Amino acid sequence: MTTATRERTPRTRKKKPEGQWKIDGTEPLNQDEVIKQEDPGLSARQRVIDIYSKEGFSSIPAEDLAPRFKWLGLYTQRKQNLGGELTSTLSNTELQDEYFMMRVRFDGGRVTPEQLRTVGEISRDYARSTADFTDRQNIQLHWIQIEDVPTIWEKLEKVGLSTLMGCGDVPRVILGSPVAGVAEDEIIDGTWAIDQITEKYLLSDDVQNLPRKFKTAISGNARQDVTHEIQDIAFVGREHPELGKGFDCFVGGGLSTNPMLAQSLGVFVPLERVPEVWHGVVSIFRDYGFRRLRNRARLKFLVAEWGIDKIREVLEIEYLDAPLERAEPVAPHLGNRDHLGVHKQQDGNYYVGVKPTVGHATGEQLIAIADVAERFGVERIRTTPMKELLFLDIKEEVIEPLKAALNETGLYPEPSEFRRGIISCTGLEFCKLAHATTKARAIQLVDELEERVGDLDVPISISLNGCPNACARSQVSDIGFKGQTVTDDEGNRVEGFQVHLGGALGLGEEAWGRKLRGHKVIADEVGEYVTRVVTNFKENSEPGEQFRDWVVRADEELLK
Structure with a gap:
């Protein structure tokens, strides 16, 4: 048999290790993992107090500036007057300014007038009067100087607030029903579980080094008011005919460039076991999550690879004291989830x-x-x-x-329905990942729609996102804008958006809405575009028809 005719044995390429601690060992496979193992993120807090606040921005080493400062709730913000077209061409160091975004945690969305006043005074005195409520129930401040950080921390701590673990590869702020314990339509109050998790687990060493961020939501409200479908873990109130009141548990949700919906574990979780189950899922993520590639280091990728049955099996065998009772997944709430x-x-x-x-x-x-x-x-x-x-x-x-x-x-x-349903991310004004301005444009858009269209008799959600990371939930909004640099008619590279239409939570795999092939909107034309599409909806929809339902059947020309 000649060489040309000899059968060749196919070679199976060995799969690269994913950095799963319980499978591949704990040897770091990228620089972020090296930094996290060398010194925990929270260790930078004392250096801020003792060194950096006294010696200034230039004294901060790169490995503290990013990633460790994230553990302290601090990000460097974007230099002013850097256009969106530079986002993909400049490095993080070139994009960043010597000022910080600071994130103040409100676990469960709870805040007192005294605390709100304190944040307002800090904003006024140290943050050029910036303050943004986020869709994770936090408040973000900008223009923070490192010299002022210890004083700000002292003021926050006096009223029981903190910025610690506002960012970073840790459990972020815990979303909670804003009307927990008071609403008439509440199934069960999850406040106790939020408090147990924050007090017992949040600052423990075993959750300080996760593959990436971990997002939690707990709500016992019938409105399912915490966007549970797009969280790493979410507990949603339910009433079981035999087991009584408790929670369903969803895992593996998230948006960004690879959006995935959280899946129900198919179990009944009594209130007293919520903290244990939470810690078990976090531990699975810590031990089995993918660490080699940052863009795959979210729980959703492990859930997608393993499947929900294996996630539940490993959870019960390796991390829980006893199995959980099986139960059918809770049905989604399709109506308004807000509390206006x-x-x-x-x-x-x-x-x-x-x-x-x-x-x-x-x-x-x-x-x-x-x-x-x-x-x-x-x-x-x-x-x-x-x-x-x-x-x-x-x-x-x-x-x-x-x-x-x-x-x-x-x-x-x-x-108005426009003002009620609009949401935006920080955008080009402060974010180093952004390609487009969002917040100022969203404020202008609402005013324009109210003036030119008036109002609608059905809800409409509009989201403006400065980049593909979907912090403002572009894929699950009626009209979602994803920021990118586009080419205008004269060949100039300018701010623009890709458009998602008809997205919504609660619709299963139909949540992502409709993208029109090749359709982009130049940023300066967003107001004209939304006015045109919403007017087409008003003129061509059936009485009471929802925008997302009309989008499914609408002619493409009415959506451009």
Whole structure:
């Protein structure tokens, strides 16, 4: 047999190790993993206090600046006046400024007037009066200088607030129902579980070095008000005919460039076992999560590779004290999940939900809101995943005066559907990943739509994202914009967006909406585009038809 005719034995290429600790060992496979093993992220806190705040920005070594500062809730922000076309051509070091974004945690979205006032004063005095409510129930500040960080920490700690683990390869802030313990439509109150997790596990060494970030949500509200489908782990309230009130558990959700919906473990989790199950899933991620490639280092990729049955099996065998009772997945809530307006509480009082435009505020505005809350005897305020503010325990007779006072601070007790449903990320103004301006454009867009279109009689969600990471949930919005650099008619590289239409949570695999092939919108034409599409919807939809349903059947020309 000649060489030409000899059968060749196919070679099977050995799979590269993924950096799974329990399979491949703990030897670091990239520089981030090296840095995390050399010195834990939280260790940089004392160096900020002792060295960097005294010697200035130039004294901070690269490995503390990124990634360890993330563990402290700090990111360097983008240099001003760097266009979006430079995002993919400059390095992180070239893009970053000597100022920081600071993220203040509100686990469960809980905040008191005193705490809100403190954040407002910090914003006014140290952050050029910036303050943004996020869709993870935090507040973000900008223009923070390293010299001021220890003082800011002291002020926050005095009122029980922290920035620690606001970012980084750790469990991020825990989303919670903003009306936990008070809403009439609540199935079960998950507050105890949030407190147990934060007090028992959050600062323990065994969750300080995860493959990447880990996002949690816990809500016992019937509205499923914590975007559970796109979290790494989420506990959703349910009532079982035999087992009573408890939670379903979803794992492996996330958006970004590879969006995946969380899957139900198919179990019933009683309230007292939520912290144990949470810690078990975090431990699976720590021990089996992919660490070699950062873009695969999220729990969703492990769930996709293993399947939900293996995830549950490993969880129960290796990490839990006892198996969980099996149960059918809870059905999704398809209606409005926000809490705007006036709603009755379990105790006969009311809560009032209002909207800041795209979550943007100033330090002075936060102080004014705290003043209003104290004037009306409000002791409990809540932030929400829809960037709303809720005021709890309101007597019926003060509802209207409270709404009027909040309106004077720049909040909207009765927003239009456009103002109610719009959301944006930080965008090009501060984010080093962004290709397009979002927040200022979103504020302008709402004003333009209210003037040119008026209002709608059905909800509509509009999201503006500065990059593909989908921090503002572009794939699951009625109209979602994904920032990118595009070419205009004259051949110039300018800010622009790819468009997603008809996305929504609760629709299963149909959640992602519709992309029009090759369709891009130049940033300066966003207002004209949305006005045109929404007008087409108003003129061509059936009475009461939802925007996402109309998009499915609409002619493509009506969507361009």
